[in-house]
Amino acid sequence: MKIAVFGANGYQGKLVVAELARRGIEAVLVGRDPVRLAQAAASVGLDDAEKRVATVDDHPGLVKALRGCGAVVNCAGPFTPSGAAVVRAAITGGSHYVDTAGEQLYIKGVFETFAAAAEAAGVTVVPATTDACLPADLLAHLLAARIGPLDELAGTHVIVGGGGPSRGSLRSVIETIESVRAGGLAYDDGAWRPGIPARRSAVTLPGEPGATPVARFPLPEVVTVPRHVAVRHMEGLAEAEMVERLNSPVPAEVVASLPEGPSEESRRGQRFTYVLDALGTDGRRARGVVRGADTYGTTAAIAAESACRLVAEPAKAGILAPAQAFDSLDFLEYLARRGIRWSIEEQQVG
CATH class of the missing domain: 3.40.50.720 (NAD(P)-binding Rossmann-like Domain)
Incomplete structure (x- = not known):
């Protein structure tokens, strides 16, 4: 091969x-x-x-x-x-x-x-x-299988540590800065649409005592998930502090002078949490969570x-x-063997 x-x-x-x-x-x-x-x-x-x-x-x-x-x-x-x-x-x-x-x-x-x-x-x-889109896309498929057609699905990304983005990631932000600043596309009533206000301003992460402020962000899974999951509305969110930093990217002329990417030690110290909050059309709720380290290695x-x-x-x-x-299940189990933890929990209503 x-x-x-x-x-x-x-x-x-x-x-x-x-x-x-x-x-x-x-x-x-x-x-x-x-x-x-x-x-x-x-x-x-x-x-x-x-x-x-x-x-x-x-x-x-x-x-x-x-x-x-x-x-x-x-x-x-x-x-x-x-x-x-x-x-x-x-x-x-x-x-x-x-x-x-x-x-x-x-x-x-x-x-x-x-x-x-x-x-x-x-x-x-x-x-x-990628570390973000593929696990979230697979998890969304399993969420929908668990609670049926979805009225709403919100994806949230939170990344802590890691030593900063690579030059390639910085150049991608610069290339797509208008989309980043606008919050990207949401999927709504059968079409991908720009400019739809976020329905959440904060998300409580698993194991955290308080809510994390979030803002709209052009997550890739917003484009992939509605192609195989029946969902009326899907939006992408990220930690508000990260979104604010990305809204003012490093100038293009400075990028070439920066390190090619984070060190291996920095990558090992990074932690990411990706959350999918789903609301079924019958009112049931479920949450899928993916957690791991080292976005580039993953x-x-x-x-x-x-x-x-x-x-x-x-x-x-x-x-x-x-x-x-x-x-979906087989690939997620492969990721679990690589240290990527995932879970789905149906939440009680009322």
Whole structure:
């Protein structure tokens, strides 16, 4: 099995390459700079790994670079300006595709642009195979199975520690700052809509004595979950302090001078909590919770596992949400073995 990693020389890309190597999977490192690809391979102890040079503005060259690989993991953010080119090349070359995108409008665009082409080519495309979107998407599927059609679903993200974002994450925020400042899309009455006020200003996290202030945020699972869960309204929220920081991003000219990403020690000290609060149409309530450490390392494990699963057990061709491509319970149990805790609790009403 060969799996291509596009953007292999970046911070997230190197983590994915290392994760594939840990599993004994042959990774093909793809990027635009041969020197940086060689440095990336050396940094993860894979000097002899296959390296292929390609750019997003050379479609034939990119198709050639991805050809022969069972799947492609695209780690080259920001995805909004360049991700579609990699999706297109993967479909043309017959490789399944996953990515580490969190950019809400880009993910929505993949679903709307490439469905017919992917189906015709027999290729499965699963965007947003990340620490946040994939577990939340799978958990939402199980929540709906527990309490039936949903009147309302609210996703909340809280991340503590971690040493700060990578350069790629900062550039993604800059690229999508208008969406971030506007709070992103909500799903309401059958359509994704901007500008819908949040229904919550605070959320009480599990085990916490008080409520955490939250604000609207363009979470990727708001785009994926309504594709397989019957829900009337879904919104994305994040800790208000984090949203405020992201609303004033680091200037683009400063990003290049910053560390490539957080240290391994900082990542180990990071903690994330993702909560899904569901209200069924019959009035029942349930809460799903995902907790873990190291968002970047977790994303590497999720993206690598997703690519391997698509190659080993092909899903339906087309553009799929995680819960449409993978068995929700089985994948969450895999994550539990990696230290990612998850739970669903039905809550008493009245």
